[in-house]
Amino acid sequence: MKFAHPEPVVQVPPIYPVFIPYAGCPVRCVFCAQDVQTGVSLRPAEDLAQSIEEFFATSAGGRIFDLAYYGGTFTSLPLRTQDLFLSLGNRLKQAGLVRQVRCSTRPDAITPVLLEKLHGAGLDFIELGIQSFCDEPLRESRRNYGGAVARAACEMVLSSKIGLGVQLLPGMPGMREEHFAADVEACARLGPQTVRLYPCMVIKGTLLAAKWSEGNYSPWSLEAVLRLLPDSLLRFWEKGISVIRMGLAPEKSLDENTLAGPRHPALGQCLRSRATYLYLEKHLKPSAGSLADNVLYAPRHIQGEFFGHKGELKQLYADWGITTKNVRWWPDNYFELR
Numbered sequence: 084m085k086f087a088h089p090e091p092v093v094q095v096p097p098i099y100p101v102f103i104p105y106a107g108c109p110v111r112c113v114f115c116a117q118d119v120q121t122g123v124s125l126r127p128a129e130d131l132a133q134s135i136e137e138f139f140a141t142s143a144g145g146r147i148f149d150l151a152y153y154g155g156t157f158t159s160l161p162l163r164t165q166d167l168f169l170s171l172g173n174r175l176k177q178a179g180l181v182r183q184v185r186c187s188t189r190p191d192a193i194t195p196v197l198l199e200k201l202h203g204a205g206l207d208f209i210e211l212g213i214q215s216f217c218d219e220p221l222r223e224s225r226r227n228y229g230g231a232v233a234r235a236a237c238e239m240v241l242s243s244k245i246g247l248g249v250q251l252l253p254g255m256p257g258m259r260e261e262h263f264a265a266d267v268e269a270c271a272r273l274g275p276q277t278v279r280l281y282p283c284m285v286i287k288g289t290l291l292a293a294k295w296s297e298g299n300y301s302p303w304s305l306e307a308v309l310r311l312l313p314d315s316l317l318r319f320w321e322k323g324i325s326v327i328r329m330g331l332a333p334e335k336s337l338d339e340n341t342l343a344g345p346r347h348p349a350l351g352q353c354l355r356s357r358a359t360y361l362y363l364e365k366h367l368k369p370s371a372g373s374l375a376d377n378v379l380y381a382p383r384h385i386q387g388e389f390f391g392h393k394g395e396l397k398q399l400y401a402d403w404g405i406t407t408k409n410v411r412w413w414p415d416n417y418f419e420l421r
Contacts, residue, residue, distance in 0.1 A: 084367070084419065086418055087417050087418075088382050088416050088418065089317065090320045093325050096146070096147045096182050097146065098149045098150075098185070099150050099151065101135060101152050102153055103157070103160075104124065104125050104154040105154070105155055106156070106157075106160055107155045107192075108189075109159065109192075110225060110226075113290040114286070114289055114290075114291045115289060116286040116288060116289050116340070119286055119287070119336050119340045120331055120334065125155075128167055129167070131168075132171050135150070135175075139178075139181075147180060148180065149184070149185055150184050151184075151187075152184075156188050156192050157186035157187060158188040158189075158193055165201075166204065169184060169201070169205045169206060172205050172206075173204075183208055184205055184206055184208070185207065186206060187210040188210075190213055193211075193239060193240070195239055198245055199244075201245065202243060206245060207245060207246060208245060208246040208247075208276075210249070211233075211247065213236075213237070214250065214255055215230070215251065215252065215255060215258060215262060216266050216269040216270070217262040220256065221233070222257065223255070223256040224252075224255050234269065237249065241275070247275040247277075248276060248278065249270050249273070249279070250281060251278065251279070251280055253311065253315075254302055254345070256300055258283075263315070267314075270324075271318050271319060271322045274323075277324065277326070277327045278319050278324055278327070279326070280326060280354075281328070281330065281331060282308045282344065282345045282350075284341055284346060285302055285341070285342040286337070286340050287342055292342055302345065303345055305345040307345070308354075309353055309354070309357065312329065313354050313357035313358040313360075313361055314358075314361065316329070317358045317361055317362055320358065329354050330347065330350035352391075353395075356388045356390070356391040356395075357396070360399065363418065367420060369404070371403075372402070372404045374404040374409075378420075378421045379410050380412075380415075380420075381410055381411070381418055382413070382414075382417065382418070383413060386412045
């Protein structure tokens with residue numbers, strides 16, 4: 084029995100992120116604390132451009148990157164600022180130092196005409212901060228758009244020459260489990276190239292922190308996230324969608340200012356290992372001890388996460404008869420049971 088690992092194999096260079104927290108944002112969403120999440124504050128565009136040029140001139144070390152403008156609402160920045168950042172990206176692409184220029188923005192801040200102009204100016208990829216395709220969570224979080232706008236924005240980008248990434252926020256205010264299930268299905272059907280899953284956190288200084296302290300918001304528990312997100316991860320994988328981030332990136336200022344929520348130092352590993360477990364359960368259909376006399380060959384690149392964070396899945400596999408003694412690691416991106 085032989086079957087491929089479901090995660091899409093995508094060869095992309097590392098991303099060089101340039102954070103522009105709150106820049107261009109028309110509103111402050113209840114959960115948002117971009118300065119805390121990134122550990123940086125907004126700097127003048129000219130200073131940022133100079134820092135980017137210095138990095139690629141002195142520190143890139145011959146490596147090729149994707150240049151990404153994150154935080155804020157890029158497509159609502161002053162046109163002069165957009166032009167500055169995109170023209171810089173073009174020069175770096177022409178020099179062979181950058182493969183693609185990316186940005187993040189809101190779904191209500193794009194139009195087909197704007198997308199065509201941005202592509203002509205050198206933008207290659209947009210990550211839309213969708214958060215949810217469902218009206219109730221969007222309303223509770225003060226996103227100021229509805230699910231129809233979110234879906235239309237995705238379709239707009241997919242119809243353009245620009246690549247699409249989608250950011251979802253499981254556990255945001257007003258979200259129930261069925262909302263998140265609907266979000267996953269809507270996103271899977273749309274078919275972006277990438278997805279990010281950011282379980283909602285309560286961060287000091289946000290409107291959500293005030294709601295939480297007043298007892299008007301309860302974040303999803305870590306247990307709920309570990310139960311719900313592996314299925315979504317597997318759904319995206321099987322649709323050929325890369326999930327490039329699960330949980331907020333480690334940042335000292337974030338850890339110091341997080342009041343509540345499903346924070347875990349290895350959330351991505353936990354979710355990936357659980358998704359792989361569910362996938363193997365689906366294909367192997369094991370019963371108690373039924374695989375003890377077999378050898379499972381598995382892709383070497385998942386060796387470090389296969390048994391879960393700190394081996395938390397070892398007992399579940401042992402119940403099938405799979406242990407460290409009868410798993411073999413090989414370079415193929417396939418599982419094979421012999």
